[in-house]
Amino acid sequence: MKYDFDQVISRKNTNCAKWDAVKTIFGSEDVIPMWVADMDFPTAQPIVDALKNRAEHPFYGYTQAGPGVVKAVVDRMKRKYNWKIKPEWVVFSPGVVTAISAAIKSLTHTGDEIILQEPVYYPFFSCVKNNGCQIITNQLKFKDNQYEMDFADLESKFKPQGGMHFGSSRIRAIVLCNPHNPVGRVWGQEDLIKLGKIVIGNGATVISDEIHCELLMKGYQHTPFASISKEFEQNSIVCMAPSKTFNLAGLSTSSIIIPNKKLRDGFQETGMTHGINLFGVTALEAAYRYGDEWLEQLLDYLQGNLDFTMKYFKEKIPRIKPVPLQGTYLLWLDCRGLGMTDKALSSFMKEKAKVGFDDGVMFGLGGSGFERMNIACPRPILREALQRIEIAVNNLKKG
Ligand SMILES: Cc1ncc(COP(=O)(O)O)c(C=O)c1O
Structure with a gap:
C-alpha cells in the first residue's frame, strides 16, 4: 500500500495538543505549530x-x-x-x-x-x-x-x-x-x-x-x-x-x-x-x-523533508544554521547568527515569522540562541513555514 504523506489533513477541533492549543501557546491562531513531538501524518492503516x-x-x-x-x-x-x-x-x-x-x-x-x-x-x-x-x-x-x-x-x-x-x-x-x-x-x-x-x-x-x-x-x-x-x-x-x-x-x-x-x-x-x-x-x-511498510515510507518522506529543509536554510536563510540531523524529526536550529536575545528570538519566531517552535532555552544549558523545529509535517506546510521564516529574516535586514 502506498501512503500519501503530502496530504494535508486538518487536526483542528480533535482535542489535538499541537493544533488546538496554538492560540494559547503562541498568542495567535495563524501560527504554524511545529513544537510538540508528534507528526501531522495519519498512522498506518493496520493500526487503524x-x-x-x-x-x-x-x-x-x-x-x-x-x-x-x-x-x-x-x-x-x-x-x-x-x-x-x-x-x-x-x-x-x-x-x-x-x-x-x-x-x-x-x-x-x-x-x-x-x-x-x-x-x-x-x-x-x-x-x-x-x-x-x-x-x-x-x-x-x-x-x-x-x-x-x-x-x-x-x-x-x-x-x-x-x-x-x-x-x-x-x-x-x-x-x-x-x-x-x-x-x-x-x-x-x-x-x-x-x-x-x-x-x-x-x-x-x-x-x-x-x-x-x-x-x-x-x-x-x-x-x-x-x-x-x-x-x-x-x-x-x-x-x-x-x-x-x-x-x-x-x-x-x-x-x-x-x-x-x-x-x-x-x-x-x-x-x-x-x-x-x-x-x-x-x-x-x-x-x-504490521507497521513496517508504513514506517519505511515515512522514513523516506522524513529524509526528503530534512533534505528540503537543509537546502532551504543554506540557500535562502543562511543566518540560521540547522544542526545536521541523525535521528528524531526535531531539527535544532542555531539562530545565533540573527544576533537576538532569547526573548527577542522567541517573539520573532511566533510574532514575525508566525511559526511555533520550542525555544532553545527551555532545554537548559547550551540552549540559548537555538530553536527546535518539528519537521514531521506534509511538505506544503513545511514549505510555507520556511517561506515565512525567510520573509521575516529578510525584513530584519531592511529594518
Ligand atoms: C526524549 C523524549 N522522551 C519522552 C517523550 C515523551 O514520552 P511520553 O509521551 O511517552 O511520556 C518525548 C516526547 O517528545 C521525548 O522527546
Missing part, C-alpha cells in the same frame, strides 16, 4: 484497523498486556537489534516521562543526584526535581556544528568534590537520551560504551530513553544501551515506545525493558506506572507486527 476492530467489542475495562503484546515487543527487539530479551523483562507504562520519573523514584532518596546531558528534553528536569533530587549537568559539547558527549566532565562528576570522601558520590543515575532530543544525535556504540563504563563503573544506573530509536535518517543505526553487554543489561532501564515512531502518543503506552529483577521490582513498587491503556496495547501490537 486493529483499533476499529477492538472498539467494536464494547468492553473497555481494566486491561492487561497479554502474551501477544509482550511477544510483539520481544520480537521487535530481536528483529531490529538482534537483542534477545525475556518476556518478563518487559513492563508497561502510560508514558516514557512517567517511567523515567518512576525509575528515578525507585533508585533514589531525597537529596540524591541525577546526571542530565543538557541541552535536553525539558520534562527530564521535573522528573528529577519532583523526586527531591538534584540535577548534575554533564553538558554536551558543540563543536564544528556537531554535538559530542564530554566524557572527561562526566568522569569528574563522580570524583570527590568539596570535602567529600571517595565513594560518597550521591549520583544514582544518568538519564541518557538516545537518539538525543533536541540535538538529533544518534549515539554510536563507542559513545555508549564509554558512558556506560563511567556511570556503571561508579555504581550508578543508566536510564536510557530510546523513544525516538526508530526515527533514523539514512545511514544511522540504533543500539539499545542494554544490548551492549551483560553488565550494561543488569544496570540499566531502557524506555521504548511505539508512540513517536507510529504517531500514537495520545494512546499513552510505552514498554520499559528492565532485565535486572531487583531494579524491575523497585520500578514497579513505585506504583506510578499502574494502569494500561486498552487501545494503546492494541495499537502497539499492530504497529510492531
Whole structure:
C-alpha cells in the first residue's frame, strides 16, 4: 500500500495538543505549530484497523498486556537489534516521562543526584526535581556544528568534590537520551560504551530513553544501551515506545525493558506506572507486527523533508544554521547568527515569522540562541513555514 504523506489533513477541533492549543501557546491562531513531538501524518492503516476492530467489542475495562503484546515487543527487539530479551523483562507504562520519573523514584532518596546531558528534553528536569533530587549537568559539547558527549566532565562528576570522601558520590543515575532530543544525535556504540563504563563503573544506573530509536535518517543505526553487554543489561532501564515512531502518543503506552529483577521490582513498587491503556496495547501490537511498510515510507518522506529543509536554510536563510540531523524529526536550529536575545528570538519566531517552535532555552544549558523545529509535517506546510521564516529574516535586514 502506498501512503500519501503530502496530504494535508486538518487536526483542528480533535482535542489535538499541537493544533488546538496554538492560540494559547503562541498568542495567535495563524501560527504554524511545529513544537510538540508528534507528526501531522495519519498512522498506518493496520493500526487503524486493529483499533476499529477492538472498539467494536464494547468492553473497555481494566486491561492487561497479554502474551501477544509482550511477544510483539520481544520480537521487535530481536528483529531490529538482534537483542534477545525475556518476556518478563518487559513492563508497561502510560508514558516514557512517567517511567523515567518512576525509575528515578525507585533508585533514589531525597537529596540524591541525577546526571542530565543538557541541552535536553525539558520534562527530564521535573522528573528529577519532583523526586527531591538534584540535577548534575554533564553538558554536551558543540563543536564544528556537531554535538559530542564530554566524557572527561562526566568522569569528574563522580570524583570527590568539596570535602567529600571517595565513594560518597550521591549520583544514582544518568538519564541518557538516545537518539538525543533536541540535538538529533544518534549515539554510536563507542559513545555508549564509554558512558556506560563511567556511570556503571561508579555504581550508578543508566536510564536510557530510546523513544525516538526508530526515527533514523539514512545511514544511522540504533543500539539499545542494554544490548551492549551483560553488565550494561543488569544496570540499566531502557524506555521504548511505539508512540513517536507510529504517531500514537495520545494512546499513552510505552514498554520499559528492565532485565535486572531487583531494579524491575523497585520500578514497579513505585506504583506510578499502574494502569494500561486498552487501545494503546492494541495499537502497539499492530504497529510492531504490521507497521513496517508504513514506517519505511515515512522514513523516506522524513529524509526528503530534512533534505528540503537543509537546502532551504543554506540557500535562502543562511543566518540560521540547522544542526545536521541523525535521528528524531526535531531539527535544532542555531539562530545565533540573527544576533537576538532569547526573548527577542522567541517573539520573532511566533510574532514575525508566525511559526511555533520550542525555544532553545527551555532545554537548559547550551540552549540559548537555538530553536527546535518539528519537521514531521506534509511538505506544503513545511514549505510555507520556511517561506515565512525567510520573509521575516529578510525584513530584519531592511529594518
Ligand atoms: C526524549 C523524549 N522522551 C519522552 C517523550 C515523551 O514520552 P511520553 O509521551 O511517552 O511520556 C518525548 C516526547 O517528545 C521525548 O522527546
